[in-house]
Amino acid sequence: MSALNANAPTTSAPSAAYLVVRSLDQAFALPIGCVQSIFQIESLSRVPHGPRHLLGLCNLRGRIVAVASLARRLQPDAAAQSPASLAIVVESGLEIYALAVDEIGDVHYAQAQDLIDMPAHIDRKIATIAVGLLRRGSALIPILDISGIFEFRRKPEAA
């Protein structure tokens, strides 16, 4: 990796790893540091009057975890993921949550120069759940803001 590469500037910023996931045919990046594990959603209990992107609560090895859908967060009327879809367990503050995505990709290591501040004119829906962009080849991938996604008190549309 680049830290061992004599050509790479090791002092300015260490490389960071991101897990790339896909939802609604878009790619998103999750800082690997907040990803705990990945599991297959088995049974979900609906939360009446909860926000639309909260798919429900599930039992993750004895812990009760709220599962949110990334697709629904972006688009409230998106179809819920199929029951057997994968979810990523992430830490946000002191709690853990699970994020259901359509597809889990690979881990991408990024250099400091690959990280781009959020442009001001980006789609507002993305702006509320992303903290910046990650350059990967020619593509720019939004880096997800975990606490923004698991903000259940506000309606996603109003966010």
Added chain:
Amino acid sequence: MDELLTDFLTESGEQLESIGAQLVRFEQDPSDARIVANIFRLVHAIKGTCGFLNLPRLEKVAHAAESLVDRLRDGAPPTGAFVSLVFASFDRIRFLLTALAEGNGEPAGDDAALIAQIEKIAGYASTSEALDSASNGGADNPFGAGSAPPERRIDTVRISIKTLERMMSLVSELVLTRNQLVEVARHTEIDAINSPLMRLSSVTADLQSGVLAARMQPVERLFANLHRLVRDLTAELDKKAELSLQGGGTELDRQLIEAIRDPLTHMIRNAVDHGIESPEQRRAAGKPEVGSIRIAARHQAGQVSIEVSDDGRGLDAASIRSRAVALGLGKAEDVAALADADLFRFVFAPGFTTATRVSNVSGRGVGLDIVRANIEEIGGSISLTSRAGHGTALTLRIPLTLAIVPALIVLAGEDRFALPRHAVEEIIEIDPAAEGEFVEVQGASLLTANGGVLPAARLRRLMCSKGAPADATSGLQLALRMRSGMRSFAILVDEVADVQEIVLKPLPEQLNYLTLFSGSTILGDGTVALVLDPAGLASALGLPHTTGAKVSAAPEPVAPPNLTKIVMFRAGGEALKAAPLSSVARILSLGRGDVEIANGAAMFRHDGRLAPLLRIDGAKAVCLPSRPQAVLLLTDAGSAVGLIVDEIVDIVDEALNIEIRGEGDGVLGVATIRGDTTELIDVFHFLDRGRGAARSEVGKSGRRRILIADSAQFFRDLIGATLDKAGHSTVAAASASEVLDLLARAPDFDAILIDMEMACGNNGELARQIDTLRILPQPCLIGLAAHGGDTAQLRARKAGLTCAVGKFDRVALARALGGADGADVSVGAAA
């Protein structure tokens, strides 16, 4: 041994142990300020407790040691002699503590020599007693007995609360896992796992009770300060009372012990202040001068009950009645009809006090409502019994623990929820075939059960559950009666699937705003279920959970001011009919057995009195109903009639605009409600018919010109129609400025009826302005209130109005308009 002393010894013993290591470091580096501070804190604590426990010898030594360490704290140089004196005094303290632990009190002997040495080196001024003991001492060797204190094994271990909590949560996990395994075993045929599973199950149960037991503490801990409390209170109030305690050994989860400490203190205060009479009064009543207050704790059906009783004067039903009416908790006639046991519930209403004076002790009206709230918060309940002249008893029922609670697993469509069993007061079976038991209309449902009517809701609807609806005709349905604060209500569920011990887990923090749920849990099959919160359910039903009970069983209108809750029904023909819900006391279902024929007319019993049944045409029904009959119970100033209806169509929140004034008897007018043309019935017409009287005309004192000011169109129309019929002429105004405008143009009104909100807004600005218009002869200003209770009267007078009448209280209105007759009981009740 005294429990306080035991605690003190264990605690100090351990602190001495821990300080031992620090003393060694202190020896190596006597200038370390942190260690010095620690040591100081310890001796200081010991000294403080000694005074409390009456241990003079230990106190003196600790005092000396404290002064010594204090010098170090102040920066005195820690010379060798200084340090060894610190050690010597600690040895002495340890020796004394050990001797105390033998259980024979403080050993004989004194420590004058040690203290004198300390004095010399620390240079502090000793107390005279210390000097005294120095003079008669001599045999004392400061390093003798204390230098090698006999080791005493302590058979208890102190565990931090954190460790205990951690153990508890692990046991909770174990219980859940066990439940899941049991569920799995139920569906498999493998016998081999049954026996180990049973073993696991029983070990888990034992472990659970073991850990629970570790968290248990005797309620005695709560009792420790109560004697003192009673002594202080009686002294302050010039009363005599004795406190007796029973069942101090009853154990309760430590979390709960702390939770009931304040409520218990409050109950004692109440007992001394309100319950126990003065010695003279007691003598006069033939009771012993010294009152008795008894606290009894015991285990009862998986709960702990704590009863606080006194042999004082008991509750004064009459003053509770008048307070309840004054606070607007119910109408005077309803309150008067209440049995004492029901009446006493009012003392738990917020702000309720019958004390005429505010004492230091109690009577500020902040009290039993808080007690109740605190107790309900921990899943407990409080009840009260009282006999005038014989005393009052308050009983707390508290669950043994909060961590693991038995819960009903209820189904609503495809969803499952857990409901703590203690929240459910009763499970009522509803036969869908029996008409009228459960009247469900859009969002507002009522359940008739055991002679009362409860606000009710389907859980399926509250939770927007999907899934095949339980067929209404397929057998019995279940309603769970619950209570939140003082309001009872019922929740209809599709099924009660199971009773399980659940471990309450908090909701993810982001979901705390969902008040319907108090937490979540994992069920036996491993799925997650939300735990329903009774208070949240009550507020979802629109019941305020903090205010006191209303006597009327009908739900109060909770709609915004201009919306009125309206019962829509059909009776005698296809035309939709409507009545304001506030004038309907109840919706009843009367069967053949409920109705009797008396004096040629069908009558039914309401509140112990006979009330006639009327048909919609105003005629009295003369025969028994062949099948259960929906009946609107209309009440007014103590009289009641039942209006037979064919069906209840709906209960809606609507702004009522009467479009066409009614011509026929019993119809106020025609309004469009939700697109349907609806006849609004004249409730008073039926009440008059029920009384057997011809319509009592208001116009005795002649035709009057009356201004009606109310922001709600509905009330302007309702009252206008009533007065028009009585032969008065009315003009309506919707706002204060309109009133002033009208008065400026034509001031010759005999009476002005003003909505209380309008009249009292801006500190009675409107009434003042009317006053400044100097209209002669002065019109009679009457406030229109929701109820004509004492509070309303008081408010009306403050705002400069003549009196207040209830908006639906036509009789009172007639009296108020009747001028001289106006000084009648029902209007002038506050006088």
